Amino acid sequence: MIIREVQAKTILSISKIRDYVVNPYIGCEHACSYCYARFMKRFTGHKEPWGEFVDVKLNAAELLQKEILTKKMGEVWVSGVCDPYQPLEAKYGLTRKCLAILAQHKWPVSVQTRSPLVLRDIDIFETAPTFEVGLSVTTADDSIRKIFEPQAPPIKDRIAALDTLHKAGVKTYAMIAPLLPGAEGLAQLLPGKVDHILIDRLNYHSADWIFREHNLTKYLSAEYFSTIAAEISAACKKSGIECQVLF
Ligand code: SF4
Numbered sequence: 001m002i003i004r005e006v007q008a009k010t011i012l013s014i015s016k017i018r019d020y021v022v023n024p025y026i027g028c029e030h031a032c033s034y035c036y037a038r039f040m041k042r043f044t045g046h047k048e049p050w051g052e053f054v055d056v057k058l059n060a061a062e063l064l065q066k067e068i069l070t071k072k073m074g075e076v077w078v079s080g081v082c083d084p085y086q087p088l089e090a091k092y093g094l095t096r097k098c099l100a101i102l103a104q105h106k107w108p109v110s111v112q113t114r115s116p117l118v119l120r121d122i123d124i125f126e127t128a129p130t131f132e133v134g135l136s137v138t139t140a141d142d143s144i145r146k147i148f149e150p151q152a153p154p155i156k157d158r159i160a161a162l163d164t165l166h167k168a169g170v171k172t173y174a175m176i177a178p179l180l181p182g183a184e185g186l187a188q189l190l191p192g193k194v195d196h197i198l199i200d201r202l203n204y205h206s207a208d209w210i211f212r213e214h215n216l217t218k219y220l221s222a223e224y225f226s227t228i229a230a231e232i233s234a235a236c237k238k239s240g241i242e243c244q245v246l247f
Pocket of ligand 1: 031036080081
């Protein structure tokens, strides 16, 4: 793993998905096989494989402190092209510092991660009513998780994190994306732990070879994606959870 400490030029960037996005890191130790953020390599000049480099934006909080005073308030996504709670965050605390600034200024924030390290910052979330916290969960089957996301935390730890946050009164959501084999089991695991659920299919082809290698290609079909999304949506309806299918 190549870790570089860098000085960023800007941190509160315009986003197509939300109003703004804050990425305290470039690169991600979780190295998920299907990660759409691989495209970042093109813009940052990295030649290393995705998951083998992280640039740490040491001045992220200082930049945000200044930029927040000059930009119109809008919803901030933390983070778009890295996991804000990848293991390095335990050492650097950049995400925590940025979230504290956003909370202090009462900006609406959507945090999204695959890591229970997010619980470290529960004190910020508990006092920030404009925040929501989401955990990405792609399957209920941890043996499938190990195939596609071997470096990311186990599914049960992510669901336990959602449970803890929700019980603490934090608005929570599950991002079921991309739908991986075994995702249907999530319909039983999430009720009572989330306020809403978002579902998306696999939109990039970087992991197709893994499906082939493990004889899982039937899970790549449009039919599988719509059947499972409909199944999870129906279960959510029964449990009174808002569910949005994004494809
Ligand atoms: S955690 Fe997110 S950003 Fe990191 S590798 Fe996985 S999909 Fe990509």
